[in-house]
Amino acid sequence: MHKDIEKVLISEEEIVEKCKELGAQITKDYEGKNPYVVGLLKGSVPFMAEIVKYIDLDIEVDYMSVSSYSGTESNGDVRIVKDLDCSIVGYDVIIIEDIVDTGKTLNKVKDMMYAKGADSVKICSLLNKQERRLIDINADYVGFEVPNEFVVGFGLDFNQKYRNLPYVGVLKEECYL
Ligand code: 5GP
Numbered sequence: 001m002h003k004d005i006e007k008v009l010i011s012e013e014e015i016v017e018k019c020k021e022l023g024a025q026i027t028k029d030y031e032g033k034n035p036y037v038v039g040l041l042k043g044s045v046p047f048m049a050e051i052v053k054y055i056d057l058d059i060e061v062d063y064m065s066v067s068s069y070s071g072t073e074s075n076g077d078v079r080i081v082k083d084l085d086c087s088i089v090g091y092d093v094i095i096i097e098d099i100v101d102t103g104k105t106l107n108k109v110k111d112m113m114y115a116k117g118a119d120s121v122k123i124c125s126l127l128n129k130q131e132r133r134l135i136d137i138n139a140d141y142v143g144f145e146v147p148n149e150f151v152v153g154f155g156l157d158f159n160q161k162y163r164n165l166p167y168v169g170v171l172k173e174e175c176y177l
Helices: 012-029 045-054 102-117
Strands: 007-012 036-041 061-072 073-082 092-100 120-128 143-147 168-171
Touching: 012 045, 012 092, 012 120, 012 143, 036 045, 036 073, 036 102, 045 061, 045 092, 073 102, 092 102
Parallel strands: 036 061, 036 092, 092 120, 120 143
Antiparallel strands: 007 168, 061 073
């Protein structure tokens, strides 16, 4: 385990198993459709890479980058840093996210997708931190509930570090206070 990690919350094996389950569910729910799967950079990258293997449909994959966070707090002012590569008019969009925390980011991103002409927009998040929610928005597909602690790994960072950890763990307080 990395020296800055207090404890591991979710192992790599558990994440892979969950991706299989969620992928199978998405495959069933979108039968006959070709969803446009959008990963939010950079936190969703490992989750996106894992889950798409288990979505047995002709999907399109794209990435979008929005900024709303500095340090450990979201400021709710969401702006596009990297936009989608293609038009999504008439598409069923699935947003892949690392964690839903206050909900501010996803709320804005969901609105942006509809404004771009998406037919439907659903959210698939690896983690959910329900306790911190400020906006009434929920992911349609959730991997794991996490407690109100700052977590890193499997894509999640603190100041761009720890994204490469193969598990989700709690960062030692001394590392961010
Ligand atoms: P929200 O707008 O829902 O508050 O923020 C969502 C974004 O905040 C996530 O995509 C993630 O980048 C970041 N975030 C929220 N909680 C955590 C956390 O516990 N750990 C890390 N590393 N990032 C978090």
